[in-house]
Amino acid sequence: MKTDKGRHALVIGGSMAGLLAARILTNHFDRVTVVERDFLPEEPQPRPGVPQAKHVHVLLARGKQILEQLFPGIDAELTAAGAPSVDWAADCLWLGLWGWTPRFPSHVVTHTCSRHFLEWVVRRRLTAYSNVQFLDGTQVRELLTDESRSIVTGVRVHSRNDTQETELTADLVVDASGRNSPLPKWLEDLGYSAPPETAINSFLGYSTCWYQPPEGFQPDWKVLLISYRPPENERSGLLYPVEGNRWIVNLAGVARDYPPTDEAGFLEFASSLRSPSIYEAIKNAKPLGAIHGYRRTENRWRHYEKLSKLPEGLIAIGDAVCAFNPFYGQGMTTAALGALTLDNCLHQQFQRSQNNLTGLTRRFQKQLAHILKTPWLMAAGEDLRWATTEGGKRSWVTQLMQRYMDRVLLLALDHPEVHRTFVEVIHMLKPSTALFHPHILLRVLRQIGASPKEGSSKVMTNSLTHSYNSPALHHER
Ligand SMILES: Cc1cc2nc3c(=O)[nH]c(=O)nc-3n(C[C@H](O)[C@H](O)[C@H](O)COP(=O)(O)OP(=O)(O)OC[C@H]3O[C@@H](n4cnc5c(N)ncnc54)[C@H](O)[C@@H]3O)c2cc1C
Structure with a gap:
């Protein structure tokens, strides 16, 4: 399978995985086409193909570093365009597993902007590449192959502007069409096996509302x-600032304890969290539009790496391969x-092998x-x-x-350097072995040796009183 310096690469899906893959392909191919059905x-602005964009989207610090590497200056651009910056220890009032976490400058700093804003800035940077073309309003319908069906040679697309289907040829096709990727079915249609899947579902639900502080x-x-x-309290909440002097507020419940999407129910759920801080902050804030719900949150890994046979000229990336429970903010990074x-x-x-x-x-x-x-x-x-998690x-x-x-986590309450390492690990700046x-x-x-009983409430209470304290607003139930 020879290419002319890799002539043409085609990406299915113009969301974060597709945009970042396309940016890489500009290094290796003469032409790159991003085909997006929206x-x-x-x-x-939000768009239908990425419904999750209405919800909180934290770009982890490692993701932020990679964006800057791929699009030098993008960090400053995000700041200039109004994306707030947050230090995830100093600026974050965080009631963790055992109590309020210490606050100090950790230098784990990221932007907290909306998902559609971030995608728009990245897309704008990518359009500046002269060898990139966007074909939007165009849905990929199937893969094209050579006669032996061993090499993908392009895709058949349907433009929403007309009823015609057209064929686009490419040396490499990249599937970045997300969690609902049709690739397993397309492979079966071509006589290949679909990848085996692993799914783990904690039945987490999100409700998100945007506010004017x-x-x-x-x-x-x-x-x-x-x-x-866990195991007794299934509810959590996150509030952070986004561009345009707004707050985005997410409430989440595990084990089908789904947060409501009506205003009164949303506030009541907020007031039922382990601390009423979020409720206190939003009770007098102005909601900006409807409350959005989301329940498709299972971890799902399609193991393409386990297939013994796959056609050449095709790869899959992003949520199309592995979609995570969004709670941990890992998808974009x-x-x-x-x-x-x-x-x-x-x-x-x-x-x-020269092209x-x-x-x-x-x-x-x-x-x-x-x-x-x-x-x-x-x-x-x-x-x-969670005992209720399936898979x-x-x-x-x-x-x-x-x-x-x-x-x-218990140790981290009294040792900022341990908390810093924990924050660096969850932001993927350090490997988990750092812990x-x-x-x-x-x-x-030493802690295990010293404490009479694991997780004893005495240890917890001591740690709580040592950590960040301010008015009743911050008390834990
Ligand atoms: C509720 C929720 C909250 C999340 N929060 C976070 C977070 O805090 N931090 C984080 O990093 N990640 C988060 N994620 C995950 C994150 O959204 C994704 O990992 C990230 O967007 C990368 O996804 P993707 O580009 O692979 O797929 P998607 O974002 O799903 O995009 C797929 C794209 O492909 C297009 N498409 C689909 N089929 C076709 C077709 N046949 N032809 C043409 N185009 C097609 C779609 O229109 C869409 O644009 C969250 C996800 C959810 C559901």
């Missing part, structure tokens, strides 16, 4: 985060890591699977704390990890 708005309200935080506490993996694979590919794409598909899917392992274990490990196994290793994490560094591990062991 008409892409000129301004930062009350006039003159000047809190000492930018972010309010009230975590649930993992899509960015996937894009970097694609860059490495293409470099190696073209160095090795020949043979073998790329399997090599890429295997390398992608490798980077998906850590975020998957983090999300699945947390979801398996996956509560192995002794998972349980041991959960108990260790409980200890680390097993001797300076944490030894303290955890």
